[in-house]
Amino acid sequence: MSKYADLLKLPDARGHFGKYGGRFVSETLSFALEQLDEQYRRLSADPDFQAEFDRDLALYVGRPSPLYPAERWSQHLGGAQIWLKREDLNHTGAHKVNNTIGQALLAKYSGKPRVIAETGAGQHGVATATVAARLGLKCQVYMGADDVQRQSPNVYRMKLLGAEVIPVESGSKTLKDAMNEALRDWVTNVDDTFYIIGTVAGPHPYPQLVRDFNAVAGREARRQSLEQIGRLPDALIACVGGGSNALGLFHPFLTDDEVAMYGVEAGGDGLETGRHAAPLNAGRPGVLHGNRTYLMEDAAGQIIETHSISAGLDYPGVGPEHSYLKDIGRVQYEVATDKEVMEAFQDLCYFEGIIPALESSHALAYAKKLAQTMKPDQHLVVNLSGRGDKDIMTVAAMQGISL
Amino acid sequence: MSRIQKTFAQLKKEGRKALIPFVTAGDPAPEQTVAIMHALVEAGADILELGVPFSDPMADGPVIQKACERALKKGTTTLDVFQLVTEFRKKDQTTPVVLMGYLNPIEALGYDTFVKAAAMAGIDGVLVVDLPPEEAEEFADLLKGQEMDSVFLLAPTTTLERARKIAAAGSGYLYYVSLKGVTGSATLDIPAVAEKLNEFAGITDLPLAVGFGIRDGQTARALAEVSDGVIVGSALVSQIAELADQPEKIVPRLQEVLGEMRQALDA
Ligand SMILES: Cc1ncc(COP(=O)(O)O)c(C=O)c1O
Numbered sequence: 001m002s003k004y005a006d007l008l009k010l011p012d013a014r015g016h017f018g019k020y021g022g023r024f025v026s027e028t029l030s031f032a033l034e035q036l037d038e039q040y041r042r043l044s045a046d047p048d049f050q051a052e053f054d055r056d057l058a059l060y061v062g063r064p065s066p067l068y069p070a071e072r073w074s075q076h077l078g079g080a081q082i083w084l085k086r087e088d089l090n091h092t093g094a095h096k097v098n099n100t101i102g103q104a105l106l107a108k109y110s111g112k113p114r115v116i117a118e119t120g121a122g123q124h125g126v127a128t129a130t131v132a133a134r135l136g137l138k139c140q141v142y143m144g145a146d147d148v149q150r151q152s153p154n155v156y157r158m159k160l161l162g163a164e165v166i167p168v169e170s171g172s173k174t175l176k177d178a179m180n181e182a183l184r185d186w187v188t189n190v191d192d193t194f195y196i197i198g199t200v201a202g203p204h205p206y207p208q209l210v211r212d213f214n215a216v217a218g219r220e221a222r223r224q225s226l227e228q229i230g231r232l233p234d235a236l237i238a239c240v241g242g243g244s245n246a247l248g249l250f251h252p253f254l255t256d257d258e259v260a261m262y263g264v265e266a267g268g269d270g271l272e273t274g275r276h277a278a279p280l281n282a283g284r285p286g287v288l289h290g291n292r293t294y295l296m297e298d299a300a301g302q303i304i305e306t307h308s309i310s311a312g313l314d315y316p317g318v319g320p321e322h323s324y325l326k327d328i329g330r331v332q333y334e335v336a337t338d339k340e341v342m343e344a345f346q347d348l349c350y351f352e353g354i355i356p357a358l359e360s361s362h363a364l365a366y367a368k369k370l371a372q373t374m375k376p377d378q379h380l381v382v383n384l385s386g387r388g389d390k391d392i393m394t395v396a397a398m399q400g401i402s403l
Numbered sequence: 404m405s406r407i408q409k410t411f412a413q414l415k416k417e418g419r420k421a422l423i424p425f426v427t428a429g430d431p432a433p434e435q436t437v438a439i440m441h442a443l444v445e446a447g448a449d450i451l452e453l454g455v456p457f458s459d460p461m462a463d464g465p466v467i468q469k470a471c472e473r474a475l476k477k478g479t480t481t482l483d484v485f486q487l488v489t490e491f492r493k494k495d496q497t498t499p500v501v502l503m504g505y506l507n508p509i510e511a512l513g514y515d516t517f518v519k520a521a522a523m524a525g526i527d528g529v530l531v532v533d534l535p536p537e538e539a540e541e542f543a544d545l546l547k548g549q550e551m552d553s554v555f556l557l558a559p560t561t562t563l564e565r566a567r568k569i570a571a572a573g574s575g576y577l578y579y580v581s582l583k584g585v586t587g588s589a590t591l592d593i594p595a596v597a598e599k600l601n602e603f604a605g606i607t608d609l610p611l612a613v614g615f616g617i618r619d620g621q622t623a624r625a626l627a628e629v630s631d632g633v634i635v636g637s638a639l640v641s642q643i644a645e646l647a648d649q650p651e652k653i654v655p656r657l658q659e660v661l662g663e664m665r666q667a668l669d670a
Contacts, residue, residue, distance in 0.1 A: 014537065024506060024533045026462040027556035028583055170468060183461045188584040190560060287506040288459060300480045301511025302458040
């Protein structure tokens with residue numbers, strides 16, 4: 001039996017992963033979260049709900065996504081065989097839609113006519129706007145004013161899909177501030193609004209349900225590995241912002257003790273510079289956005305600004321389950337710097353004809369390092385969580401090119 | 404009997420309602436805070452709520468968010484807040500002071516250190532906005548050990564069953580959030596507040612104070628009639644914001660605004 005068998009029982013009834021997680025919210029939201037918890041418990045055990053979710057994933061998202069062997073790149077690196085879980089091929093171009101399909105169904109069953117979301121890179125905002133359009137729900141998306149600038153193609157996509165994008169001018173004008181503002185909206189409009197959180201963070205039951213909806217990728221990858229490799233892979237790698245694509249891949253493998261797992265945080269200019277977004281590597285436990293988890297904070301407990309080339313990882317916290325997995329040593333958490341990320345981004349374009357998201361390029365950057373220490377008969381599965389179309393402006397600017 | 408209990412007992416005897424102003428410590432600068440506290444007491448405050456600045460005040464509207472930003476820009480830390488209350492206590496040993504803030508700066512200090520320092524500074528109660536009773540046991544026990552009160556929130560969405568649990572965990576008073584929204588919102592529905600307060604009054608002996616969205620004497624008065632006291636925050640903090648670069652005008656302006664509320668309550 002796996003020494004990690006107990007991990008599958010988490011979170012406990014009150015949303016705790018060890019000392020992490022929980023429900024740290026002001027009183028007004030308690031009732032809505034209790035209701036959501038109750039509703040999710042009921043629906044997640046309901047075969048009809050599961051069938052509807054699976055059908056949407058197949059017919060609308062285009063699942064299953066392939067497990068693709070990046071042969072030319074692997075050969076070039078001269079180490080392990082790298083496989084890419086192609087979440088970039090999902091409708092809307094990232095893993096985020098797995099979760100928004102699920103939460104939009106919850107919204108539908110709750111009868112609430114309006115959904116809100118926070119977004120960093122804009123991928124979760126686009127995925128929310130998409131499902132809202134399909135279900136005829138009113139949709140407003142909070143986005144840090146800085147991110148509105150650096151992810152302008154996604155801002156326009158959301159508008160095309162009928163959503164309203166609200167730039168957030170407070171604080172550091174990035175993802176954490178968008179989440180503050182979304183929580184403020186939810187407190188105000190809790191009767192008629194469903195809050196679609198975009199990652200495995202927030203108050204219980206969000207970390208649990210976002211993980212469960214994303215776990216479809218891990219279940220597929222596990223099955224595909226057995227079929228295509230003939231065994232389980234030696235290691236899994238995924239980038240970690242809030243951590244939803246990582247947990248989606250990791251969770252179905254947690255009790256496969258022989259499978260190593262690596263979460264890759266945004267190293268920005270390097271951990272030693274302090275300009276990064278790597279709470280698991282360089283932060284400490286605290287409480288933000290409704291849960292206890294590792295955070296980037298100063299000595300007085302104020303949340304500090306993060307830095308990453310990728311808007312989707314520019315967040316000072318991380319899902320509470322990752323904090324627990326770190327402490328018990330089930331998952332190793334690494335960093336990739338902006339520079340390493342750019343190199344991996346270019347590698348994938350050049351060797352495989354795939355333009356990856358900058359977020360996913362963090363996982364690629366670490367895969368590149370790890371593969372080179374391994375043998376050709378070993379196998380790595382990397383979550384290619386999204387495609388990079390949204391990032392071409394940023395990359396061009398880094399190369400000194402104006403489009 | 405705690406200072407908070409004494410205050411409510413005395414008010415009850417006199418047939419008056421508590422007036423509880425809120426300001427953020429360190430806004431517009433830490434040097435102003437003690438003078439502002441004394442001025443508020445002079446203008447009729449029965450209890451003071453002092454905000455502990457936090458970088459991400461999720462339950463607050465723009466007015467108090469900006470107050471936090473001003474205070475943090477001046478370097479105000481939680482330890483500074485204790486220092487300010489210590490200073491205040493040199494001249495005022497009777498007015499209860501309740502800290503209101505968010506959990507993370509408290510966790511950064513450590514519960515034990517926070518609670519001991521708060522007690523030494525002469526603080527009477529603590530309200531942690533994002534610490535509901537389910538998660539508060541350890542912290543509330545520590546406060547109790549130092550004879551400080553745990554003030555909890557009740558909201559329009561709180562069921563009676565939950566309210567019973569909250570009332571059992573709380574002490575000093577209960578803070579009823581008058582509306583669904585953040586601080587400084589403007590959509591007060593007084594009959595709805597009255598109805599909810601009536602329900603809650605049936606399940607607890609603790610005093611019920613109402614806050615969020617109280618801007619003028621008339622509203623304060625209407626809400627005081629259905630509660631044991633009113634909390635006024637953004638209406639004061641917005642005055643501080645307006646006068647942040649003419650600090651000498653802050654005290655008289657706050658006294659004017661709060662004085663009007665006091666008159667309305669006592670009339
Ligand atoms: C493509 C892509 N990958 C990863 C992330 C990071 O989120 P998470 O860590 O929750 O997977 C984002 C967020 O915007 C994203 O767009």
